[in-house]
Every structure is written in C-alpha cells, then in structure tokens.
Amino acid sequence: MSGEPGTPAVRLWGGRFEAGPSEALARLSVSVQHDWRLARYDLLASRAHARVLHRAGLLDDGEAGRLLAAIEELSRDCQSGAFRPSAADEDVHTALERGLLERAGSLGGKLRAGRSRNDQIATDLRLYLRDQARQVAARIAELQAALMDQAERHLGGPEEAGGPATPAPGMTHLQHAQPVLLAHQLLAHAHAFARDIARLRDWDRRAAICPLGSGALAGSTLPLDPEAVAAELGFSAPASNSMDAVADRDFAAEFCFAAALAGVHLSRLGEEIVLWTSHEFGWAEIDDAYATGSSIMPQKKNADVAELARGKAGRLIGGLTGLLTMLKGLPLTYNRDLQEDKEPVFDAVDTLLLVLPAMAGLVASMRFHRERLARSAAAGHALATDVAEWLVRRGVAFREAHEAVGHLVVWCEVHDRELWEVSDDELGKISPHLTPEVRAVLSVTGALAARDTPNGTAPRRVAAQLAALREAVAADAEWAASG
Numbered sequence: 001m002s003g004e005p006g007t008p009a010v011r012l013w014g015g016r017f018e019a020g021p022s023e024a025l026a027r028l029s030v031s032v033q034h035d036w037r038l039a040r041y042d043l044l045a046s047r048a049h050a051r052v053l054h055r056a057g058l059l060d061d062g063e064a065g066r067l068l069a070a071i072e073e074l075s076r077d078c079q080s081g082a083f084r085p086s087a088a089d090e091d092v093h094t095a096l097e098r099g100l101l102e103r104a105g106s107l108g109g110k111l112r113a114g115r116s117r118n119d120q121i122a123t124d125l126r127l128y129l130r131d132q133a134r135q136v137a138a139r140i141a142e143l144q145a146a147l148m149d150q151a152e153r154h155l156g157g158p159e160e161a162g163g164p165a166t167p168a169p170g171m172t173h174l175q176h177a178q179p180v181l182l183a184h185q186l187l188a189h190a191h192a193f194a195r196d197i198a199r200l201r202d203w204d205r206r207a208a209i210c211p212l213g214s215g216a217l218a219g220s221t222l223p224l225d226p227e228a229v230a231a232e233l234g235f236s237a238p239a240s241n242s243m244d245a246v247a248d249r250d251f252a253a254e255f256c257f258a259a260a261l262a263g264v265h266l267s268r269l270g271e272e273i274v275l276w277t278s279h280e281f282g283w284a285e286i287d288d289a290y291a292t293g294s295s296i297m298p299q300k301k302n303a304d305v306a307e308l309a310r311g312k313a314g315r316l317i318g319g320l321t322g323l324l325t326m327l328k329g330l331p332l333t334y335n336r337d338l339q340e341d342k343e344p345v346f347d348a349v350d351t352l353l354l355v356l357p358a359m360a361g362l363v364a365s366m367r368f369h370r371e372r373l374a375r376s377a378a379a380g381h382a383l384a385t386d387v388a389e390w391l392v393r394r395g396v397a398f399r400e401a402h403e404a405v406g407h408l409v410v411w412c413e414v415h416d417r418e419l420w421e422v423s424d425d426e427l428g429k430i431s432p433h434l435t436p437e438v439r440a441v442l443s444v445t446g447a448l449a450a451r452d453t454p455n456g457t458a459p460r461r462v463a464a465q466l467a468a469l470r471e472a473v474a475a476d477a478e479w480a481a482s483g
Contacts (some may be wrong), residue, residue, distance in 0.1 A: 070104035086421035122211035138357035138480035146364035167377035176380030210235035210451035259348035263316035270306035287365035319344030404431035
C-alpha cells in the first residue's frame, strides 16, 4: 500500500449516505490487498469501455483522447510502481478511479457511466484467469517434457542413446504385479498432466464470455456495444444474460477444480518419487539441487520437493471446497459474499506456478538405478500372469490356468524360489499343463515384448506413445503461448 494519495479517498457508493462507514465495516470490506493484481485487467477493460462511450456519443473526441491518455499514464504508473493503492482504497476499482481522477480530473468520473463494479470484477477475473491458465499450462508442459525426456532415456536403443530399455515392477495395491517399462510408467504421469491441460483448454472456451455491459444486473439504458467490448478484450462473445453474467462464478470454481486435480496428479507423482528414492525401494536418486538434509541426522537426503507437492494438493482442494461452499446458497444476482472468490483462485494460481517448475527440475535431474529396477521387475512372481496366458494360448481355460499358476506361486513361496528356478520335474508335479516349454515366457524381456497391444508396455508401443505425446504437448505449449 502506498502512503498518502494525491486526492482524498474515493468511495464509489457514497451519495446515498450522510456518514462514512464505521472503521469495523471499512476493515471488513477492504479487498484491495488481494484484488490489486487485477489492476492491469481493469485498465484493459477501462480502455475498451472508454472507446464504447466515445462511439455512443457520451464522450467527444477531445474527452476520449484525454481519458485514454490518462488511462495509459495510469497503466504505466501501476506497472512501474509509481501508483499504488492506499490504505483508504476499498478495492482495485476504487484505487484506479482515484488514480484516474488524479490524472484526468473530473473527466475521469465519466468512465463510470454504463458499468458497475459487479460487471467490472466479473470481467477482470475472467481476463486474469484466462492469462494465468496459459501460464499454468506452459509449466505443466515443461513437467511433461521432463517426464518424456526421462522416458526416452530409458526406452532403449544404442549405448549413446541410453542403452537397453529399463524394466520396472508394475504395481497394483503397491504389490508387484507385472513387469513394465520404466518409460511406460513415466509416461502414465505425463498422460495425466495432458488431461490437466485439456481441461484448461476446455475451460477457456467456456470462460471466453464477456460480462462487461451487464451493469449492476440489468444491463444499461445507455447505447453501449457489448460485442465490440468483448472483441477488443479477446472474448468470443458478450454474456447472453446480464443477471447471470454478474452472479456467475462457475468459471472460478471450474478453474479451481482443474487446479485441484492437477494438484492431485502432482501429489501422486510426488508420492511415487518419495517411494522410489527411499532406501527400501532404492530405484532412483534425487539430485542434490532438489533435496534437503536433516538438522540432526547427517546422512539424510530428503525428497522435500515431492513432499511439498503432496502437501500443496491439500491446499488446492481446500480452496475449491471453500469456494463451492461460499457459492452454494447465494440468491441472484451479485452478493458481497462473492468478494471471497478471489483468494482461492489467486492461491491456486500461485501454488501451481510455484510447484510445477520445482517438480519439473526434480524429475529432469533424477537418476534411476537401472540394475536394481531390472532385478525388481520380475520379483514377487510378477511373471505369473504370463504363465497363465501361455496356458490359455495352449487351449487351457483361463479359470483352470489361473488355478494352476496359483499352485505354482504357493509352491515357490513355500520353497523360497522364483518362478524360473523351478525344475522341469517340479513343474510337472505342480500341474501337468506346466511343461518345460513354459520357460519361453519366464523372462522380463519376453513379458515386455509380448504386451504388444496399442497401449501396452512393449517397447515399440511405448515408443509410439512417446512420439504421439510429444506432438500433443507441443500443441498444448503452442496454445499456452498464444495468450
């Protein structure tokens, strides 16, 4: 907040009242400490509104020129910090009107014609979020790129390209299930983040509706041009219903939902990284630049970035819950409760733009222990399904095959053996269907290659998946840069 303003405190609603608000009400009402970040967007809308007033004959050429020049000067001063809100300003709109009056005198008051804080704030918040959605999408795309680069290094190829493919234990219920390529698992996370960007792009189409021109709730008697304002501000159309335009915060709640789900995906990736880098798993190591230590235990290397990503997800979910709860009982149209829409939205933006670059750096710099992953890939009898499906291909009903392999697994558990360590004679005693030819599927390499469905973990399928994902991420990054 700046100190002494150049003009007395401005109130946008004082004419009806003989006395000013109590100190308690003033302190409760003030929101400029939060909504000042919307100043740029409020000024963009003010330029568009000034041009509409000019075209409507409500400003002559000279007035329009002076007013637009004053708005431009105020915009520069806001950007440089020469103009800041004061402790007496109620909100961003009040602060900017004070700044405009300081620069244009009483002419600045003409800009208020035909608009209300109700349609201003709905417009400003949409403009802000449409910009920020693209910033968030760009950071998500960077995290996807880090995941894809790691996947490519572990997909297999010549030694200079990373060496052989890295297998890993695929898990369900956090128990070894079937071997997969490490690249396949990394790309699974990249696909989840692709849906997050898809949600933001889909959200943007619904958010591209301009409320300006709706006034307080019923439109205006002035000859305004909502279509021209919408086009100038980059919206696809003006709002169809003025009451809905000022009351609607679906766009804010939906953005918070998209942010919360992105936070959940960050949390799931973070949880896996915490597990992978634990002593018990030992699958990966975090680069020193993305780890911290202990103040008392010198040996510790903690996955703080991944843990903070998990924690921030709760913050994002909480913001969404609070916003929905605030909205659920409001009658039409504008109610002051809606002042509470901005903090969870702003916090969601700030949180994602803080966490995403850190997670991208963490993933990009991680080192995976190929040998340990390869040893773990077949552990826990993870090839049992391959044996069952081998029996099915030889004409055995899956129910019977499932039972036979279950007996084999029990035998291995009792005798502390892996599946490939069972002798031919022992296989035959467990089930007559288990002939020595079954050894053809008792290898991780064979198991991976055999899962050759389009979305499967066979190396050629994962390579195709990676290529398609790179194209999609490039298109998303291009959209993110288009704002």
